[in-house]
Amino acid sequence: MELEKKIRDKIAILVVLAFLLYIGFSYWNNIIKIFIEGYTLLFPFILGGCIAFILNIPVTFISKKLLNCNDKGMGKIVKKYSTGISIVVSFFVIIGIFALIFSIIIPNIIETAAMLPKTFDNSTKAFQKWIDSNTKLSSNIVNLVNNMGIDWDNIFNKVKSIVFNGLGSMLLSTVEAATTFASATVEFILGVIFSIYILAQKKILGIQFKKVLYAFMKKEKVDSILRVLKLTNLTFSNFITGQCIVSAILGMMFFIIMIILKLPYALMISVLIGFLSIIPVLGSAIGCALGILLIVMVNPVKAGVFILVFLVIKQIEDNLVYPKIVGDSVGLPSIWVLVAITLGGKTLGVAGMIIFIPLFSVAYVLLRKEVYIRLKEKGLEIE
Structure with a gap:
């Protein structure tokens, strides 16, 4: 039966x-x-969950420290409201870090933008001087252009038409961008509010979630699910922590080398690359491109030196620092970290690079555990 x-x-x-x-x-x-519509509808809550998950790392750390306070006087009050205090402190710390980063980056970008007209003017004058010093070459160019029979009036009318049409399209795009920005701002605010509720009531929500599972599923299955969820939470938390450590190390490496080589914008570019390198592979490349753009305005030769510095440091990071720190933090060997980055980037782009490493780690740990259990059942011991 x-x-x-x-x-x-x-x-x-x-x-x-x-x-x-x-x-x-x-x-x-x-x-x-249906999935897309559902995702759009639930996006503020999904965003809030992601924010809560990331902020839970500093919130948990601060809360544990606050719980070590004395049970008398002010310490008793601090322990009682430890969760709320840790949430507020975590938000202020994150906001402070972003404010510090932007206070370093934005003034330098504004300064560089102000230099652009002068740099362009100097380049134009240098080009004009070179043309004037080569009178024979300039006269040949003028004759060549005249002999081509180009209808300059027609070209001018087309350019004018394109400019006016472009201005109209740009106006519409500006209105659409403003509407999208306003909508995104409202969704972000809702997400932040929802994340605060999650963090404040995470213990209650956890208990309710367990009750629902135990009510509708067998105890053995629920225990197994909870173990996997605990492992997943630990792995993702360690990954985020490891990623932040790698970003800090990368930023410091760039700052030290750029100071030694006397490259311009050392602090600003180091902070920019360190901040963007939270996104695996792609982030530091974007930081490098912006760094080249900034340095080339001051000294094109030093921009070439910076490219060489970037290539050398990236080799050290990709082959030594990143696999070692992130691989250790998620319990994943270095070779599988590289595989996870590659497959994640091919599948889901930047998001895939971030998500696939902890997912690979969870799968690796579960598979390793199952392999050892099966080998033990068969009485095999493989060196």
Whole structure:
């Protein structure tokens, strides 16, 4: 009877899977549309959950420190409101870090933008001087242009038409961008408020979640699910911490080398690269491009030196620092960190690079545990 029941259960599962596959293949576009609409509707809450997950790292750390206070006087009050205090402190710390980063980056960008007209003017004068010093070359160019029979009036009218049409399109784009920005701001504010509620009531929410699981599922399965969720939470938290450490190390390496080589904007570019390198691979490349743009305005030769510095430091980071620190923080060997970055980037782009490393780590730990259990059951011990 027990065997027949297991067979019936497996047949029922196969029938349900076959039905779901049929629905999926038949109504794929509609299903994708429903998922997109659902994601758009729930985006503020998803964003709030992501913010809460990231902020939970400093909140938990600060809360543990506050709970070590004395049980008398002010210490008793601090312990009682430790969660609220840790949430407020965490928000102020994050805001302070962003304010410090932007206070270093933005003034230098404004200064460089102010230098652009002067740099362009100097380059134009230098080019004009070179043309004037080569009178034969300039006269040949003028004759060549005149002999080409170009209708300059027609070209001017087309350019004017493109400019006016472009101004109209730019105006519409500005209105659309302002509307999108306002909508994104409202969603972000809702996400932050939702994250505060999650952080303030995380213990209650955790207990309620466990009650629901135990009420509708077998205890063994719930225990297994909770172990996987705990491992996933620990892995993602360690990954975020490791990523921040790598970013700080990378920024310091750039700052020290740029100071030694007397490259301009050392502090600003180091902070920029360190900040953007939170995004694996792509972030530091964006920081490098912005750094080159800033340095080339001052000294093109030093911009070439900076490129060489970037290539050398990136090799050290990619092959030594990143796999070692991030790999250790998530319990994933260096080779699989590189595989996770590659596959994640190919699959989901920047988000995939960030998500795939901790996901690979969870899968690696679970698979390793299962492998050892099966080897032990078979009485095998492989060196």
